[in-house]
Amino acid sequence: MTFRYDFAPTPFGDALAVFSDEGIVRFDLSESEDPRVPWLLEGVSHQLRAVPEPDPGAADELAHLLSDYFDGEPVRFDRHIRLDWRLVDGFALAALQTICSIEWGQTMSYGEVAILAGHPGAARAVGTACRITPFSIIVPVHRVVRSDGSAGQSGAHPERMGFRLALEANCGRQAPSWTRRVGRRVHTLPLGADGSDAVRDDDGDDDTGDIVDATKRGTASPRK
Structure with missing residues (x-):
């Protein structure tokens, strides 16, 4: 079995994508501004008991899917790319595969997923x-x-979860659009559910300055 890695841009920073011969085996957002920090790849290598080799371009298809998703397309990733689940098993595997079936714009409580x-x-x-x-x-x-309908907290960055829930909730509502440069791409993103024009990044700072009104810059127009 051989493993390869590449990077894909997201609104939260570039992410490490690791592939096996059977599909993508891990997709990680770094806690660092630079996803190429050695400990991220070292952690994956420890889990796989093998060191992935660099493979520029391996994540191109995933990058296009991510771009479509953050542009408001209801992408279901597991229908487009193969997932290699070797790093998870037991109930966690069953739960995550169940979560894959939750459609765009829909939610499910932790208890419902368990059932x-x-x-x-x-x-x-x-x-x-x-x-x-x-x-x-x-x-x-x-x-x-959560059972009361409030956003869950899976990880150290609940703002990312809120951002994605707002993205899915606002698409189709003719929400005003804002443009943010991400790596080599420019994504047009709707406002948050609360009307805020700010997104918080990995360091917790307000990124309002990184997001510009597309109608003022002329780089994009509000989504129709």
Whole structure:
């Protein structure tokens, strides 16, 4: 078995994509501004017990899917790219595969996921599965919410989950659009559900300055 890696841009920074011969095996958003920091690849290598080789261009298809998703297209990633689930097993695997079936713009509680995954009452274990998912963004753990309907918290960046919920909720509502440069791409993104024009990045700072009104810059027009 050989493993390869590449990087793909997202509104939260570039992410590390690792592929096996059977599909994508891990997709990680770095906690660092530079996803090429050695400890991220070292951690994946430890899990795989093999060192992935660089393969520029390996993530091109995924990058296009991500671009479509953040442009407001209801992309279901697992229907376009093969997922290699070797890094997760047991109930966590069942829970994450169940979460893949939650459609764009829909949500499900931790308890509901537990029931569908075959273990009623295992809501806490669903939360754990969301936190350890090997596929950031690709598996829509942001669609798993608390029983009262409030956003869940799977990881250190709940603002990312809120951002994606707002993206899916606002698309189709003729929400005003804003443009943010991401790597080599420019994504047109709707306002947050609360009307805020700010997105928070990895360091927790307000990124309002990184997002520009597209109608003022002339780079894009409000989504129709």
